[in-house]
Amino acid sequence: MLLFGITATAASHNRLTGLLRPTNASGIATAAHHLCHRNDSSVVAAQxxxxxxxxxxxxxxxxxxxxxxxxxxxxxxxxxxxxxxxxxxxxxxxxxxxxxxxxxxxxxxxxxxxxxxxxxxxxxxxxxxxxxxxxxxxxxxxxxxxxxxxxxxxxxxxxxxx
Known part of the structure; x- marks a missing residue:
């Protein structure tokens, strides 16, 4: 799945969709900000x-x-x-x-x-x-x-x- 220019695996889909349920345009910006600034140690460990x-x-x-x-x-x-x-x-x-x-x-x-x-x-x-x-x-x-x-x-x- 490609989301805001970031490829997400099926395993991380549930974590991502929880962040990306905005109700308005400012919610989209907030969700994108949180997605890009997460401190996810599993991503660091893999990369x-x-x-x-x-x-x-x-x-x-x-x-x-x-x-x-x-x-x-x-x-x-x-x-x-x-x-x-x-x-x-x-x-x-x-x-x-x-x-x-x-x-x-x-x-x-x-x-x-x-x-x-x-x-x-x-x-x-x-x-x-x-x-x-x-x-x-x-x-x-x-x-x-x-x-x-x-x-x-x-x-x-x-x-x-x-």
Whole structure:
């Protein structure tokens, strides 16, 4: 269905028709405005799967990505300027994305820790709209503090889009 120059799938038809039942001309403009300015995360997930806040519940790791625009700031490291992504909490330190490549439903990421002493290659795969799988490549430099020691985190983790 083509509506105001926007193609709608059958699945989204019910959501769209609820917005587009105006009773007068000003209602049409209002409906069009709401349609164009919706914050629909399912649309973002489908069109830009590697943009957003992802969370691994098992380790408490937060991954913030936008592989399409360099517009994220690393908390506490704003002086670095905009980055494409970073990972923090649940692991030791903050890891900044320094290189990335998207191939289909996978993103190949290279992170460096906040002091520049370690780097880590990661394969980040979209499994469904909101589920992602992270796998470390060529070893695992990611650690977490347990007591007074740093121990490796698992080589594979599941993430959910927040």
């Amino acid at each position: 830009r799967p590697f943009e957003g806040h992802f969370f691994s519940k098992e380790l408490g790791v937060h991954l913030h990505l936008n592989l399409y625009e360099e517009n994220l700031f690393v908390p506490g490291s704003e002086f670095l300027g905009n980055v494409h992504g970073y990972m923090h909490q649940g692991i030791y330190g903050t890891w900044m994305l320094i290189k990335h490549e998207i191939k289909g439903n996978k993103a190949f990421l290279r992170f460096s820790n906040d002091i520049g002493s370690d780097s880590q290659n990661i394969e980040f795969e979209q499994v469904s709209d909101s589920v992602y799988h992270l796998r470390t490549v060529n070893g695992n430099a990611l650690r977490k503090a347990v007591g007074r020691k740093l121990v490796k985190v698992p080589d594979e983790m599941d993430f959910r889009r927040q």
